[in-house]
Structure formats: structure tokens, C-alpha cells
Amino acid sequence: MPRPRKINMAPAEVRDWLKEALRDSGWSGYERITEDLNAKLQEEGIELQIGKSAVHEYGQEYREFVKYQEQASQWAESWMTDNGLEEEAQRHNVLFQMLTTLAFKFMQQEMGKENGEIDPRELHFIGKMMKDVMASSGIREKLMDDERGRIALKAKEEAAGDMAKAATQLGMTAETVEAIREQILFGGKR
Structure with a gap:
């Protein structure tokens, strides 16, 4: 030693x-x-x-x-x-x-x-x-929650984009398309 x-x-x-x-x-x-x-x-x-x-x-x-x-x-x-x-x-x-x-x-x-x-x-x-x-x-849990939220928001945005494209192709008005998009993204809470 x-x-x-x-x-x-x-x-x-x-x-x-x-x-x-x-x-x-x-x-x-x-x-x-x-x-x-x-x-x-x-x-x-x-x-x-x-x-x-x-x-x-x-x-x-x-x-x-x-x-x-x-x-x-x-x-x-x-x-x-x-x-x-x-x-x-x-x-x-x-x-x-x-x-x-x-x-x-x-x-x-x-x-x-x-x-x-x-x-x-x-x-x-x-x-x-x-x-x-x-x-x-709790850091790990917060990171996982944030990532889940980010993924969910991205999926909603993609769905809203796809829906807006389809609604426009079907001849819906811009106001109707936007209302449907907001309903998908925000659930009418805006």
C-alpha cells in the first residue's frame, strides 16, 4: 500500500x-x-x-x-x-x-x-x-412523455394535411377544409 x-x-x-x-x-x-x-x-x-x-x-x-x-x-x-x-x-x-x-x-x-x-x-x-x-x-419519464407528444402531434399534422388535400380535391371550400383541419389538430378547442 x-x-x-x-x-x-x-x-x-x-x-x-x-x-x-x-x-x-x-x-x-x-x-x-x-x-x-x-x-x-x-x-x-x-x-x-x-x-x-x-x-x-x-x-x-x-x-x-x-x-x-x-x-x-x-x-x-x-x-x-x-x-x-x-x-x-x-x-x-x-x-x-x-x-x-x-x-x-x-x-x-x-x-x-x-x-x-x-x-x-x-x-x-x-x-x-x-x-x-x-x-x-423523472428526467427519463419527461423525455419519454415529450417524445410521445411530439410523435402524436406529427401524426395529427400528417393526417390533417392528407385530409386537407383530399377535401380540396373533392371541392370543399377553404373555410370548410380549415375547420376540419383544426378539428383534427385541436379537437375544436381553439
Whole structure:
């Protein structure tokens, strides 16, 4: 079992400070950040010295994590918006971010192993988890209802078009054709 990294031995509030410092610096200035980190640890009375290379490695990993989290969040928001689920997107944004974070951590862990490959069976479990969340949130049902409604409307429009063509060929007036068309499309509720 590998030794824990020194950064992971620092208290959570110090790691949170480090993450904020990395973001605020634009992922640069690692030497200054390392000095500030070690000074902070010393102020806290923690006998731990962390090297610049460890801070740089942690910073690069955290930067990748933030990038993937933002990409996943943008994808989820875009997908939900494209499917007319803006309100669902707001309610489930936190849940999707949590899942994204877990998936990223898992993939990072798997890539860090000796052969650096992700077992497809493990990806299956991530996919299943996402599917279960979607099903539990009602997204899937809404998509299916919307699709059924779209298909039904399209069928009505085609039937109304066919009827209008036939009625015109039989010599009915434009007003009569339109009235029949509206009856088919809207059931007289317009």
C-alpha cells in the first residue's frame, strides 16, 4: 500500500486554502504558493513540510479535476436545456456535480494504477449510476412523455394535411377544409 501523500495529511481547511490559492493564481506561481502553504502549516503548529513538486503535482491534478467538473456540468446543463428540462437542471445540478466528481476521482485512481487502463466493467457501473439518477429524477419519464407528444402531434399534422388535400380535391371550400383541419389538430378547442 503506497504511503499517503503529504498534502493529504494536511488538515481539510489547509487543503481548501491550497485549492483556492491554486485557482486564484491561475494555476501558476507554485513556488510562492508552496512557501505560503508551509508557512500556514507552521502557523497551525503542524510539523509538515511540503515540497514544490508535490504542490505542483497536486495543483495539476486539481486543475484537471476542475476542468472535467466544469465540462461535465456544462454538458449536463446543455443536454437538459436541449431537452426542455431547465427546471430539472437546476434541481439536479448538485447531484450531477457530485456524480461527476466521483467519476473523475475513480477514473483518476484507475489511471494512476500500473497499467493506466480503466476496466470497462467499472465504466459500466458509472453509466448505470447515471442512468439510475436520471430515472429517479423523472428526467427519463419527461423525455419519454415529450417524445410521445411530439410523435402524436406529427401524426395529427400528417393526417390533417392528407385530409386537407383530399377535401380540396373533392371541392370543399377553404373555410370548410380549415375547420376540419383544426378539428383534427385541436379537437375544436381553439
